[in-house]
Amino acid sequence: MTQAQGAIDAWAQLAAGRTRELIPEAVRLFEKSGTTALLDKGLSPEETVAEMDRAGIHKLMVSAWCRPERWVSTNDEVAEYTCAFPDRFVGVAAVDMSKPMAALRELDRAVNELGFKALRVVPWLWKLPPNHRLYYPLYAKCVELDIPFCTQVGHTGPLMPSETGRPVPYLDEVALDFPELRIVAGHIGHPWTEEMIGVAWKHDNIFIDTSAYLPRYYPQALLQYMKTYGQDKVLFGSNFPQLSLSRCMEQVGELGLPDEVREKFLRANARRVFKL
Template sequence: MVDFAKVRAIDFHTHAEEPCCGPRDDGYDEFQAGMAAYFRNPAGSKGMLPTIDDTAAYYRERTIAAVIFPVDAERETGFRRYSNEEVAEACARNDDVLIPFASIDPAKGKAGAREARRLVREFGVKGFKFHPTMQGFYPNDRSAYVMYEAIADEGAITLFHTGQTGVGSGMKGGMGMRLKYSNPIHLDDVAVDFPDMPIVLAHPSFPWTEEGLAVAQHKPNVYYDMSGWSPKYFPELFVRYANSILKKKMLFGSDWPAITPDRWLADFEAMPFKDEVRPLILKENAMRLLGVA
């Protein structure tokens, strides 16, 4: 288990991008090349993305713990998903630094809800990642509620992509990705209907940053991870809220491997965050959310 007293930070947003066993799916190289161009990161080139064990070694060297997850978007993208069980098993091999989350397309309904319960009970999964744009659904669609009910019953965390995405950026038709699904205002309904289920908004939610900040301020169970952007590009209002009324709800997140913690933390250090706020963002808020504080 992670010794939270010894790690210096908790990265709440990292991706298990490479399959645990077997080759990449057809078409995935083109998708990753597009992502690499968007983030100006060569990691998307064929054969260059880190495995889960590689990720663990990187974070171990830096004394940082990491929440890690795959994304189940096979219905919309046609790319087969990576096994949640294999991701959880890889995390178990590296449980000194990795915290397992899973991903299930909510369109899988009752079968997906059963899978979610099993993953929590049998594999120690702590939360579930949703990507409304990649999965093609509005988070407040009632068809997703059977999934949320299972997650809430098991005491797990939900994490939702919000705002524009690098997925499909610059590709023909945006690779079919529809940005409308990821407006964080849709999560206001979810926060009302599942008030005891932790909800994390991923990224600064551009171009709906104000909506996201409003939901996080208004609903006690809503948090924000600060991933996907270098801190030097954060909107001024986002920084102001992080320094004040949302200081206990903001979470360090990188978006590894698209953005590395080295880059994110260096830019964070140069930003005008208050001294008393920095440890909250980097570690303390995540510990409280994970139930280990």
């Protein structure tokens, strides 16, 4: 088995071709990443699997997206991919936080009827940090359903305020209130990477995924953490389609990770955290 074969990508979205229309704040992120071709071009499940095969990625954790007043991609749209290729796509639910009771029902449906394995909320879309009261019923539901909560940490690439992405105090407080909740913090946490590492060290239930950053640009502090006392706490993620799957996996090979660390980073940690 090569280093890429069997990899699990912990953070991805559908390439639906509607980003420019529905998430205009993210257009500059695609421009800076050199992936504007996928802003307006949708990929079918079959085409997405072909991209995964070229990169050597076995499973893609694909999330629905909801923002105030509209859905970007629904849980049912994601389920079309997970049903077409159940061994390749893993569904990650989204909910409309402006409708708290409906959000709880939708999360329950996504997990128990659609087979999804996690919930994701992107705080900058809602302009609400993770310790806001609207999140708390969802955290309790995640614990009840035994699924992780996935969220974004660090500055926002899109032109939106970054404050909601600070690990301290927000995720720190959530982990104290919900020690049974598995939390996967995506996007490394830059420029608060060391703060994110400190929070992950402090709380057994907090993990970091590397999405939205090419491996060549992982901070040295994160690489040191991955190779030493944090090797069970960091998961590979791409943020596809913002980043190329093949380019990410090629650069993982340049990191020179020890075999045991690479296995945990690319596969084992995600299997354990998401109970795949």
